[in-house]
Amino acid sequence: MEPHQQQNQQAANDIQDSSSGGSGKGSFLCRQSSTRWTPTTDQIRILKDLYYSNGVRSPNADQIQRISARLRQYGKIEGKNVFYWFQNHKARERQKKRFNTTDHHHHVPMQRPTSITLTNNKCPTNINPGSSTGVLTVGQIGNYGYGSITMEKSFRNCSISACGSNAASASESLSHNFGWVGIDPGYSPPYAFFEPKRFIDGIQEEGQ
Amino acid sequence: MEPHQQQNQQAANDIQDSSSGGSGKGSFLCRQSSTRWTPTTDQIRILKDLYYSNGVRSPNADQIQRISARLRQYGKIEGKNVFYWFQNHKARERQKKRFNTTDHHHHVPMQRPTSITLTNNKCPTNINPGSSTGVLTVGQIGNYGYGSITMEKSFRNCSISACGSNAASASESLSHNFGWVGIDPGYSPPYAFFEPKRFIDGIQEEGQ
DNA sequence: ACGATATGAATGAATG
């Protein structure tokens, strides 16, 4: 993100409203997919300000509305744009950090290398805490627990296959089984609607 | 959501299994590297059909079993996939509406007409309904016509051609729409198949 | 023009 944002851009704006245009692109009938939202500098500035100065990471619906309403002054924008922006910004900051922690900053492709892409995420053995790339993290409004990037629960990375327990799951891959985490009979979550664990195969026991 | 259906579909994934028919094809071992389910177009079509035409929102374990069994003929799939699909689809439909609408539906104790209810079709560039590749379109079905299954996209190096034996599935797509898993086509109960309230709070047919 | 990168958008999978 920081490396270089798109600095140019006309603030002007807002562009074509709908349909239209046909800017080149070759295909008409572009259904909204073309011309994805391109934030203006002002919008980006405000978004980053919210992100870094106000600690906003995952705004809820209400906040999103407010934010998008505010940003609308600077160009066309929708709620989902704001939503995705925060999602992406957060995810990418994290992702970038993940590569940077264990190793020195190298130029890692980190993106599908056009080849094998095993994408084997190395379980970050130790994420060095406190490397908040300039994040101020003031206050941390009402977020859930994550506020700072540093304390993210990245244990999720270890993913399903490895983390665990036995490698037994690897065996059934040829069948129709589910490499899904083993069920834990007897485990009844408080908020149990029915979890997928229940019906996966033939198990599908009673309703909890 | 659907403006561009992506991903290489169809299974065959499962690691390098037998490369029957895989032939040279450039690089083998492309292997999709993803452990997550990638629904085929047919599977998506059916799921949407269930969702929009049959009002299926939160199928219970039993329904999930049947649905997944039915979808299995179009590609690898498991119960949890169906479960998650409905969960996500429903959640996103709501969420999108939530932060995109100008109207705050805050719990107003009484019916106060003052609410704005802009209800503007926030749908960015609404796609004309009914574009869902010929699904039946019974009842009202909110918009969400985004079908665009025909759209072809650039795949990555890892082509999926070897995947085999589907492709034919596209043909029958228009016929058996109503042939729901265990139900006789022809009699399509609105929401008959799931019993009201299973073990959780009934949420199923609330809205639309 | 391409190729690489940055980033918007979408969605499967989980968790609370």
Add this chain to the structure above:
DNA sequence: CATTCATTCATATCGT
């Protein structure tokens, strides 16, 4: 059910 995370696709943009 809502929220969040991870992954991947699609495309705008920049560099050479």
